Amino acid sequence: MSLTPPQLADIRCLAFDVFGTVVDWRSSVIREGESLGQARGLEVDWAAFADAWRAGYVPSMSRVRQGRLSWTSLDQLHRMTLDRILEDFGITGLSEADKANFNRVWHRLKPWPDAVGGMHRLRERFTLTTLSNGNMALLVNMAKQAGLPWDCVLSAELARHYKRDPEVYRMATRLLDLSPQQIMMVSAHQDDLNAAKDEGLRTVFVMRPLEFGPEARPDLTIDPSFDYVANDFHDLADQLLSRSEARQSLALS
Amino acid sequence: MSLTPPQLADIRCLAFDVFGTVVDWRSSVIREGESLGQARGLEVDWAAFADAWRAGYVPSMSRVRQGRLSWTSLDQLHRMTLDRILEDFGITGLSEADKANFNRVWHRLKPWPDAVGGMHRLRERFTLTTLSNGNMALLVNMAKQAGLPWDCVLSAELARHYKRDPEVYRMATRLLDLSPQQIMMVSAHQDDLNAAKDEGLRTVFVMRPLEFGPEARPDLTIDPSFDYVANDFHDLADQLLSRSEARQSLALS
Known part of the structure; x- marks a missing residue:
């Protein structure tokens, strides 16, 4: 787990699942x-x-x-x-x-407490896009209400296919004009990450143990082939940004 | 020219032409x-x-x-x-x-001097989207480099039609799930605005007399049917925001 420095330097874009990953x-x-x-x-x-x-x-x-x-x-x-x-x-x-x-x-869903601050830190270095099954209007309205600082809003609607169909991940690489290895999928859902990985994208598993409520007992056994595992978006920023970038980004968030 | 108060209250989204209108x-x-x-x-x-x-x-x-x-x-x-x-x-x-x-x-085009500050003011009240012939990757990269605070990036590429084809304007209303009268096209190009108007969108003509250089003598005769005419994005914010909103937005920009 975790990319080598040249592999990490290649990453240009973080593509986020939204429901459960960014918002509660x-x-x-x-x-x-x-x-x-x-x-x-x-x-x-x-x-x-x-x-x-x-x-x-x-x-x-x-x-x-x-x-x-x-x-x-x-x-x-x-x-x-x-x-x-x-x-x-x-x-x-x-x-x-x-x-x-x-x-x-x-x-009008509310973000997890770490989401907006972590995104501001990550945005200093990466292009942040949604890659969600939510339709465009839903994602744009949500971002406006919740203050989610996306660089780009991409929806399954643009591919007219829902995740985990491969067309959704391919649409992102095509529209952003990037190679799959330049995009890293960030999701709390392992099947989403596996589908992204099958298309050549890099992967981050973010643990959201409360997504299905305090009573749920989600399986958090982690597929060891994901590139990163993070407790939340600040933890992800700590892992992806260099020490000096991480310090700067914390001051900004 | 200029909408009645209930018509203006209906506007949810400003859709911007980019080349020449936002960037020089x-x-x-x-x-x-x-x-x-x-x-x-x-x-x-x-x-x-x-x-x-x-x-x-x-x-x-x-x-x-x-x-x-x-x-x-x-x-x-x-x-x-x-x-x-x-x-x-x-x-x-x-x-x-x-x-x-x-x-x-x-x-990597640079914004006109008023663009970023004016957009920050307008964004307090409206959803700001591109509606440009630039491809998605171009628009996303430009926004990142120039600090353009879009809520949404929409490109002719998503319609696979270039402006002034009507499909481009219809794509925006469809993806944003708005009626045409809820979207106002902001452009320095009168043919763009006329095509938008034909699809029922509202219109703002922004004067960019220097788009084609200091020697050019562009025709700035203005079609009287545009809803607003603005000298730049701050002037547009002054016209579209109420007096109290305009004061607040200036403090933010």
């Missing part, structure tokens, strides 16, 4: 659910609701990936799942405006 | 040409060279727009024009590395 979707959805519940007098287990919403994520994208559903943006997939689980949870009486607004909670 | 391509190309000339002992009129390079821009894109050339990135079009005018100017003896590096001068 679960707490954000719970918090907005609770506000909505209070405003509309609903009694709901919002943690269970958030988990059910997220549980619809992979199956809904799989329908697109397998060609059973034509290209559908993540906003639309989120809405399809929302409509289904509102029914499952027996929630009635929400207006169309309530539902449309709640569906956009995914545009 | 001519001075930047002349400056790098002079450095290259000194390093390689070349006697060249670099202002004439810059003008010739830029003169190849519209005709080369026209070949793509008319289907006489399949999709070709602006980096590649710039290189095709460069190879031709090097010959026209009788310049020989440049290595492939020299030519590849000089071709990337378009990634």
